[in-house]
Amino acid sequence: MKIDKLNKQICFFNAENFSASLFELKFLQNNNLITGSSVGRGTTWFFHYQQKKYVLRHYYRGGLIGKINPDYFFYTGLKNTRAYQEFVLLDKMAQLGLPVPLPYAGKISRHGLFYQADLIIELIEGARDLVAILGVQPLQDTQWHEIGRVLRLFHDHNIYHSDMNSHNIMLDTQDKVWVIDFDKCAQRKDGAWKEQTLARLLRSFRKEKVKNSNLNWSEKDWLALIQGYQSKS
Template identity: 80%
Template sequence: MKINKLNKQICLFNSDTFSASLFELDYLQGNNLITGSSVGRGTTWFFQHQQKKYVLRHYYRGGLIGKINPDNFLYCGLKNTRAYKEFSLLEKMSQLGLPIPQPYAGRITKKNLFYQADLIIELIEGAEDLVAVLSRQVISELQWLEIGRVIRLFHDNNIYHSDMNSHNIMLDDSDKVWLIDFDKCAQRTAGAWKEQTLARLLRSFRKEKTKNSHFNWSEQYWEFLMIGYQQTN
């Protein structure tokens, strides 16, 4: 990881093609680099740069406090910022060979005692989250086994995902399974959090089924996922 400090901005990056301008929406739009967007807690932007596709995400607060203070965080040193932690974890998982989006750059903008943050990662080509896939089609038993196997792979490396849900698991057009969104995640010592993570994911599937009766999921598919999880990698 390379670190560049300029005035109140700190940029993290690992590529010689990086430019701080890539964090600026005006620059991306002015150079016709924007390829799309997605609206959730905030707007996530997709753009192209030197024949590669990227995702630009701003960090927002959730819950009630997010309505009052949407994106300012107390600054307690660079290594305690959300962008630094997520970028570092993505680099570590990449070195472990785990199926995650590759980190490209992070930015921390200091404002007195607070900071705002952004992250750029490489886009996973041809991938959709499980909610989008299962809202459209059934997936095979082998795919459910593979989802379980991949989750186990992260757990065997003691990677804790703080928001394990069906939106944060992706399938690409070659049926490869990916995990995304590692904000507030970490590498931990083994513990009960692994079972808690699985329980959270199960609740997520059940919630989506309640919201959409055509959602192609049932308890039987969870059993296949767990068989894959319990197999030795």
């Protein structure tokens, strides 16, 4: 990883052709690099650059604090920032061969005792989250089995996901399973958190089913996922 410091801005990246301008929306717009966007807690931007596609995400706070202070975090050193930690974890997981988006670059902007953060990752081509897929079609037992098997891989490497839900698991056009959004996640010691993570995911599916009774999901799909998780293959 390379680190570039300029005034109150710190960038870290792996790529040789990195440009800090890629964090600037005006630069992306003026050079017709933007290919789309997604609105959630904030706006996530999709863009292309030198024959690759990327995702630009700004870090926001959630909950009541986020309504007062949407995107400023207390600065206690670069290695303690959310963007840096997510970048490092993504890089480590990629080296382990886990199906995660590759990190491209991160940026920390200092403001006195606080900082704002952004992260650029590679776009997973053709991937949709499970809720989007289940909204139009069911998955086969073999697909649920594979989802469970992949989740077990992460747990075998002691990767803790702080927000394991049905939106953070994706399938691409080849049915490859991907896991995304590793903000506030970490590699931990073995523990009860693995069962708690699965329980959180199950609650997510049930919640989505309540929101949309036509969602192509049922409890038997969960059983197929668990069978895959428990499988040694």
